[in-house]
Amino acid sequence: MRFCIPWVILTLLPQTTVARQQPDSIVQFNRDVRPVLSDKCYFCHGPDPAQREAGLRLDIREVAVEQGAIDEDDWENSLLLERIQSDDPDFQMPPPDSNKSLSDLERDVLTRWIQQGALYQAHWSYAPLARPDIPDIGSAENRPANPIDAFVLKGISDSSQTPAPRADSKTLVRRLSMDLLGLPPKWDEVSEFVNDDNDASWLRKVDEYLAQPQYGERMASPWLDVVRYADTVGFHGDQNQNAWAYRDWAIRAFNENKRFDEFTIEQLAGDLLPSPTTDQLVATCFNRLNMMTREGGAQPGEYLAKYFADRVRTVSTAWLGSTMGCAECHDHKYDPFTSRDFYSMGAFFADVQQWGVYNDYAYTPNPDLRGFNNDYPFPPEIETESAFLIGRIDSLRQEQNELVGKYQVTSLDGFNDWAGKIREFLTQHPDGWEIATPWTAVDGQLEYSRQIDGSIVFSGDNATELELIQPGTIASVRIELLPSAEQGDSIRRDGKLDPFDLNPLIRIRRNGIEELETIPIHLADADRKTLDYANGFAMSGITSGWRTAAGGMPHTGVYVFRSPIRLNDGDRVHLDCRDNKQVSGIRVSFSPLVPNDTNDLHQMKSDALFAGAGGEHDGTSSNAQSDPVPGDTWQRMAYVRSSGSDIELLKQLQAIDQEIVNCRHGKTPVLTTKSIEPSETRILSRGNWQDTSGEIVAPAVPHFLPQPGNDDGRRLTRLDLARWLVADDNPLVARVVMNRLWQQFFGQGLSARSDDFGAQGASPTHPELLDWLASEFRESGWDVKHMVRLIVTSETYRRSTQSNSDLLTADADNQLLARQRPRRLSAEMVRDNGLAIAGLLQADSGGPPIKPYQPTGYYANLQFPDRRYEDSPVRDQFRRGIYMHWQRAFLHPMLANFDAPSREDCIAMRNEANNPQQALTLLNDPAFVEMSVAFAARVLKAKGEESVESQIQFAYQCALLREPNEMETGSLVYLLDELKAVYDADRDAAKALIDTGLSMSGNGLDPVLLAAWANVCRVILNLHETITRY
């Protein structure tokens, strides 16, 4: 909406028009004059020397006077006035061919400004930050307790307006919950507050929300926009990048209320802190969130220049609220940033290890990245623990234990027989493995020698293929590759130390049967391997294939069978290593058991599992009555896994095993910053990366801002930059951050352009308030929660969005802040709100990106590698929008339709469109249809026995946090009747509708009633009010 030009033109002016409409009023340079000069004059008479005409600049008073534009002796005859008032095309300013012209109002402002002495002011955002006095307003008894209100009320009373009253309590709780948590409150909370509506309980509510983990998720969302966080690299193949641990770090930082100065320093320079913690290194992922390429034929130099500019733009927008990007090719046209400032700022990042093209192509060799392909990650990365993954592993194990705990042993004899055999086996083979005996030969062709340690050494040109005798039941196999002295201590037959591939194929030769029987593998892993990657992620375990690690060291691989295999006399196991004849020494062992840690297969040891598995159950233990299953959970687990006694249960366990493996021991890689010798930074003339003639620059902050101390003249670092940003004398950062925070709670910053604090931006409507907030922020120890609390406990925040028509007319754009502003929910909140109302929302925090349903084929235009989108399983399908997989080239259509940015570049303000795609999404996206069905099921389960009216009342309470009025109820009752008739006549349609999605919330309910109600709920989820925060 803010980009709609006609409105923008109207809305940018009000503050100045107030002054302009009163002919005698004093004009203020910052408020009234600078916007006109900047927009109409600076292009040719501003900071950029390359464009400057006649040597005149109007942004510096001395020059304007010296050049005669302003005549201090005879104000009325200043050349500037003559020329702006002239209608001679050759003389008038701005000249006609500039396509710029002055309005009468603007001409009047400039005239009065000069008449009043042509006073300049330092630009508001660059002026030193001083804490303004709180206006003295109201009488001693009713003086506003909250300073924010004092500043705002002062403006309202100066304009003789009446502010809107406080919003009603229900609206307020919903507003607060949406703003602080990004989620709707529960009806109980709302009614509780309504019954106890006072300032103390409001403050309690605020503090309660500030302490909830969802607060961090809400606060992180706009931050992720400014740091352009995404899960893919953006350019060309748009491959995955591992960054989500950074997203979780940011959420945690807000929840822990990390001081904003530390928050800043850790992201920009965590790696340069003394003995950085892993978390501080995770934070430096920030420096790596620029778009990257792996395109063949891309020029490293060109892309390094792109990454360079991207970082300058991001730091500039995120912390300085400035458009330094404009100075890439020339000095800034409107603001004092020079091209040198741009390159000097970028030079801070010259030590960040990176590659222009993340691959090793013949035409752009990168020896560091040898062997890379499109599935590889984007180094450097570090590993970090994820609380989400660790918790997920625990809960999955818990689930397995519960499954096994419920398992009923059908035959005590069977169990005891199994336990006896295991006990006997473990007596002979305490480590759980029995080394297999090779059968003489296959067709007498194989040549190998058997060693004393049970291994077999292959030599010559023979295939690594052998048959093994192993009577009894086997559940897993261990393959050890052993170096031998003859091969120069290598596991390779040719004595080399390079990795090689083997693809062991394990089959059974049943006695007397020609055809070999394949053994399906459940899981496999090796203690040493060359990592294999799939779309940026190192694959867990090994599949059938396995690439050894370099160095010739011994390897152990373990394969767990999908189900235990019974071998009879005369049966043999056939092993074909399919290794291109590389394996030298090999030792094969079998076990009737499976490793108890699916995450750690190659560490199979005779531990508690095996010790426990041997205990025979005598049926007399004290828990025999209540627990008829023999032994403890571990024993039962071993029994189910290695006896094949219950294949269905085994399959359930194995499905969970796979999920545990996917949790990768609770660790994840994440992009990080590694500091290396800084590369040379030159000023690129016109931004041309091939022009190497420019001057070399050292890291430096913009020349016109307070400079960091550097007495010994050393090269400044990212740490210096970060500390400079949060230094006491930095005028911009606290203002910029507070302005964005204000935007979060009022829909618009105190300065409307939160991404441009320069001359072309918008002067703040309440400059003193902004300065007071910025000072308070800094002096509070950069305490974000403190500032949030101040804002949301103000009366200004709590005002109604509704107001009298006088106010609407006099202050259409709400410059006075005499009322609140209704705001459409952000894309993520639209989703979260629907899920919460439906009762589907999953509350987990953090973890790998989730993938909600997406139209098929949406990634068809992505290649290198080809992409297949797989919906997250039901366990993760209903998590919050902030966790959605953020594909820069093809952002999920639901997110895109509701104006979430692709995050290719830093974004400080989101669009807020209102278009038919949004309607189509809420109406037809299966995710929202499923929410409607679940919501309907929720209504029917809670109020199924009650009247339709009270069902509708309940639905409104859930979704809109208010009671429906008589008219709304009447209309929906009527609709429900119509819908019931529709679905009564077409029960198949009813079933089709309620089967949408994975949740199956409506099980057990009458399909016709549920389908009819699902459509009523679709109506409610589609209401403008549902997706608006009032």
Added chain:
Amino acid sequence: MWNEPTTINRLNRRSFLQNSALGMGGIALSQLMASTVSASTRGGVPDVGVPGMINPLHFPAKARRIIHLCMAGGPSQIESFDEKPVLTEQNGQPFPDSLTAGQQLAQLQNTRLVSLGSFAKFAKHGQSQQAISELFPYTARMADRICIVRSMQTEQINHDPAQAFMNSGSILKGRPSMGSWLTYGLGVETENLPGFIVLVSQSSGGGAQPISARQWSAGFLPGKYQGVQFQSRGDAVHYIGNPEGVCQSTQRLVVDEINRLNGMLAGQVHDPELTTRIAQYEMAFQMQSSIPELSDFANEDASTLDAYGIKEPGDGSFASNCLMARRLAERGVRFIQLYHRGWDHHGDIDKSMPITAKETDQACWALVEDLAQRGMLDDTLVIWGGEFGRTPMGQGSGRDHHIQAFSIWMTGGGIRPGITYGTTDEFSYRVAENPVTMHDLHATILRLCGIDHERFSARFQGLDAKLTGVEKANVVEAIIA
């Protein structure tokens, strides 16, 4: 088929008395009226839709709509429209150093450069005697209709940024693409379709490169100007189909109810977005109703399908997309962009390029002829071309990316037919005469649509951003009829 009564009538279908008695205020109703029957009384060309920012136009418009046949990947000019006998003679010889010294290369970085002559033969076609290669026999048939520009230049040598530059005139993210600029400037002429629609097909012959949705982004312009990608197969638009188990009449009930309840709220609260929301739900329903008809090729006769070379309508092929482009043009869509991914011929160009050419040549011709027969070519500008061209130096059996000279063709709305504009040196390495930059092309397109590119800007980060950028761009007057 979906000739439903107006919103107001439907809202009142149940009981006008009930609603009005219970407070659905007169203001809300009149706003509703305004939002659904807007624009019908406006002067000027379109009688439906939304007016553009440039109103009135700076010049009389010669083109009302644009079909951009984007040959993604960068077709070789040397095997299409830029005949180079000298290059053919020097086939296999070292490529002149004097041309390439200090120049930017893509995959030919750090290699020995060798001339590669055209594998395709050229002939002169039509009365205009335009030189067109044998790979494009159908295009050759319309030699007298098209204007070939052999002197195109661009600034970006890799696919992704080059496409961004072609579309938005900038490599900075967040810049609007030309389709967005045009719908922003000219408005839309259709109420139930977006003004800017994109379709993508892929070659079966290799040479396909990925393409990002950023290429049709509205950037900093309002989201309603964003290009909407129609799927070449299946549902044309995301979420356009009703949910399973919801028929059109049930959907109508639901949409009516949403608008009725939103209307009630509009009578009670001050929220200007509410009336817009109501109008958008109506438009969404109209889109749902019209798109199945749009995608239904049943009323296209067999000879039309044959002319385009369509095996199966809606099969996702370029030919099928071309027919869809005509149907969209008929329905008033302003900017239609068809990407065919498959021109990135780094190797085996003599085997792959004929496949890609065959997949596109006939349908391009059929589209132009079809538009002409329907009297629409006069005010439809058709542009054929890629994001860049290919090197005269061989890359083994193929060609690398080349940005200093490449060819496109244009026809229809205001283009002078049957001419060739611009020349290159004897290797097709550099432009010899009449260079046309991407910004010049943009300026020319805008001029044909009645817009002075110098006076067409939108405010972004304090700057008056233009499609044609900061540097001076020139309208190529010589190719305008």
